Amino acid sequence: xxxxxxxxxxxxxxxxxxxxxxxxxxxxxxxxxxxxxxxxxxxxxxxxxxxxxxxxxxxxxxxxxxxxxxxxxxxxxxxxxxxxxxxxxxxxxxxxxxxxxxxxx
Amino acid sequence: xxxxxxxxxxxxxxxxxxxxxxxxxxxxxxxxxxxxxxxxxxxxxxxxxxxxxxxxxxxxxxxxxxxxxxxxxxxxxxxxxxxxxxxxxxx
Numbered sequence: 001x002x003x004x005x006x007x008x009x010x011x012x013x014x015x016x017x018x019x020x021x022x023x024x025x026x027x028x029x030x031x032x033x034x035x036x037x038x039x040x041x042x043x044x045x046x047x048x049x050x051x052x053x054x055x056x057x058x059x060x061x062x063x064x065x066x067x068x069x070x071x072x073x074x075x076x077x078x079x080x081x082x083x084x085x086x087x088x089x090x091x092x093x094x095x096x097x098x099x100x101x102x103x104x105x
Numbered sequence: 106x107x108x109x110x111x112x113x114x115x116x117x118x119x120x121x122x123x124x125x126x127x128x129x130x131x132x133x134x135x136x137x138x139x140x141x142x143x144x145x146x147x148x149x150x151x152x153x154x155x156x157x158x159x160x161x162x163x164x165x166x167x168x169x170x171x172x173x174x175x176x177x178x179x180x181x182x183x184x185x186x187x188x189x190x191x192x193x194x195x196x
Binding site: 018021022025026029030033036037040041044048049052053068071072074075076078079080082083084085086087090091094 | 115118129139147167
């Protein structure tokens with residue numbers, strides 16, 4: 001049996017090992033979810049800004065297309081921040097009194 | 106390879122951690138969806154170096170009114186359900 005299998009039978013470092021493995025699992029879940037969120041946000045921004053800035057696709061993006069895309073992306077992220085702020089404030093306001101209704105949103 | 110073998114207490118902790126993260130992800134989903142929806146409603150001009158007049162307040166009104174709508178619809182459905190139950194009880 002290879003050496004690395006033996007370590008699991010040592011009880012001394014197993015508590016520490018469990019903790020480290022637990023942290024590792026948590027961290028990978030956190031970063032996985034964060035990655036998904038960013039990817040979906042970028043997809044959405046691409047879709048919205050393409051609609052606004054490239055109404056008639058030519059043989060390449062013009063410099064004014066690109067300037068519009070850059071501004072659009074900035075505004076989209078700003079819109080996300082505004083929506084996030086408003087939503088969070090509303091939910092925390094609401095959750096004290098309307099816990100049931102807020103859970104269904 | 107039994108790397109993911111955990112004792113019961115750790116399993117429980119991970120389960121509640123996962124539940125919290127999933128709730129968090131659901132909130133993020135709603136915020137992303139709302140951003141897309143409210144962007145279409147509120148950002149009517151070509152994007153400038155800042156929001157045009159009224160666009161920012163439109164965004165937060167949009168969020169608030171969407172949540173109002175959600176609550177209204179739920180209440181309305183509950184009311185209709187109650188009326189239906191009452192009518193069944195009367196007959």
